[in-house]
Amino acid sequence: MNRPILALTAAIAALLASAAPVTESRQKSAAIDLSTPAGAALAQRKIQCSAIDNVAVTYTFHGEAFARVPGERDRKLFDVEGMNVRQCVTVTDPQRGTGWRLVSRELLLYIDPATGQILREWKNPWTGQTVKVLQTTNDPVNQRPVFPATADSRSTGWRGTINGDTWWDTITVPLFYSNPLAGAYQKQIGGFYHATEMFNFFGKVSELTDPRNPSPAVNVGWVRMADWLPWMEMSGRAGIIYMHAAGRKIDDYSQLPKVMRDAIEQEYPAYRTPPPGDDTRENETSWTLYKKAFPAPAAVQPAGK
Numbered sequence: 001m002n003r004p005i006l007a008l009t010a011a012i013a014a015l016l017a018s019a020a021p022v023t024e025s026r027q028k029s030a031a032i033d034l035s036t037p038a039g040a041a042l043a044q045r046k047i048q049c050s051a052i053d054n055v056a057v058t059y060t061f062h063g064e065a066f067a068r069v070p071g072e073r074d075r076k077l078f079d080v081e082g083m084n085v086r087q088c089v090t091v092t093d094p095q096r097g098t099g100w101r102l103v104s105r106e107l108l109l110y111i112d113p114a115t116g117q118i119l120r121e122w123k124n125p126w127t128g129q130t131v132k133v134l135q136t137t138n139d140p141v142n143q144r145p146v147f148p149a150t151a152d153s154r155s156t157g158w159r160g161t162i163n164g165d166t167w168w169d170t171i172t173v174p175l176f177y178s179n180p181l182a183g184a185y186q187k188q189i190g191g192f193y194h195a196t197e198m199f200n201f202f203g204k205v206s207e208l209t210d211p212r213n214p215s216p217a218v219n220v221g222w223v224r225m226a227d228w229l230p231w232m233e234m235s236g237r238a239g240i241i242y243m244h245a246a247g248r249k250i251d252d253y254s255q256l257p258k259v260m261r262d263a264i265e266q267e268y269p270a271y272r273t274p275p276p277g278d279d280t281r282e283n284e285t286s287w288t289l290y291k292k293a294f295p296a297p298a299a300v301q302p303a304g305k
Contacts, residue, residue: 032209040158041148043208045100047169047201049088051214056274059084060256061222063245065110069126070238078119079111080243081260084141089277091145099147103275108136109263118263124232134231134293137268138284140275160201167205173197180287181230193287195226218249230290 033039042051049057061082067075086104093099110119110133119133149156160169175195182191200221207216224243228234232241250256253272256264264271275281282288 029211032211034158034162034205034209037148037157039209041156043158045088046208046214046216047203047218049086049102049215051088053089054087054277055215056085056087057215058086058250058253058256059218059220059247060250060260061220061245061247062257063222063243064113065241065243068240068242075125076113077241078122079113079116080108080245081111081257082106082108082245082247083256083260083271085271085274087274087277093145093147096147096149099145101145101277102143103277103279104141105139105271105275106136106141107138107260107263107268107271109260110135111259116259118259122232124234126237127233127235129233131231131233134229134286134290135263136286137271137289138286139270140279140281141283142275142279142281162205165205166202167208168200168202171199171201173199175226180285180291193227195224198223215249219246220248221246229286 032042034043045051049055063080065077065080067077069075084104084106086102088100088102091099091101110122111117112119118135121130122133123130160167173196175193175197177193179191179193202219202221203216207213210216222243222245225240226242228237228239228241253261253264
């Protein structure tokens with residue numbers, strides 16, 4: 001998904017604040033005050049994972065993927081089924097105080113709309129070529145530690161909207177970085193990856209501000225606009241792929257859709273649990289994943305050579 005999907009890429013982490021976790025033995029107290037930096041920070045942690053360290057939390061989502069090519073009608077390509085399993089751990093900094101770090105892994109499956117099964121091969125409607133589908137298995141998708149204040153000591157606050165007992169928060173994450181599949185002259189030839197991820201989170205204020213509830217129910221909407229996936233082999237054709245999905249935070253693994261549970265049990269067993277809280281690996285993307293899965297093809301030689 002690509003930079004992390006619901007999970008929410010490292011870029012999202014920069015937008016979130018932090019607070020100390022609650023403990024399982026914490027007694028009833030006043031509602032969390034979202035107007036304070038500490039209260040807003042704790043609320044954001046509860047949205048993303050749990051206020052209790054080392055508690056696994058899973059998001060699941062389902063949607064569709066479309067192609068947009070200049071001069072053509074948008075074309076549905078396939079369905080998508082996704083999940084992200086994560087946990088939060090508390091971290092401390094001598095200057096910035098107590099914060100937290102989110103670690104996760106995410107799985108995005110490309111689904112045949114006619115059968116509901118995972119696509120293993122896909123016929124490219126523009127080239128006529130049948131290509132092997134590489135499911136998105138980004139492991140890990142971790143965030144940098146975040147704290148109640150920014151690096152320049154500015155406090156962060158609640159960025160969402162409240163209407164009665166409903167809250168929602170909108171996060172837009174523009175992505176632009178050197179494509180790992182390109183060579184040394186990316187600036188000269190335009191070898192950059194360009195995408196935007198758009199998230200909308202929703203829930204009940206009464207649950208979010210309840211100090212006895214470490215991981216309230218959350219619904220999520222997700223849109224991704226991006227360059228073609230590398231396994232589609234589009235050869236630089238004009239256009240983009242966009243995905244539109246929605247989902248929620250679930251209580252346990254058994255609530256995942258059957259196609260996802262089967263895939264995890266048969267092919268991706270690591271996705272039952274999040275990475276360890278002290279995971280130091282580099283983040284995975286669709287591009288780095290593809291580079292590992294497929295060796296570099298031979299260069300195309302000039303005509304006549």
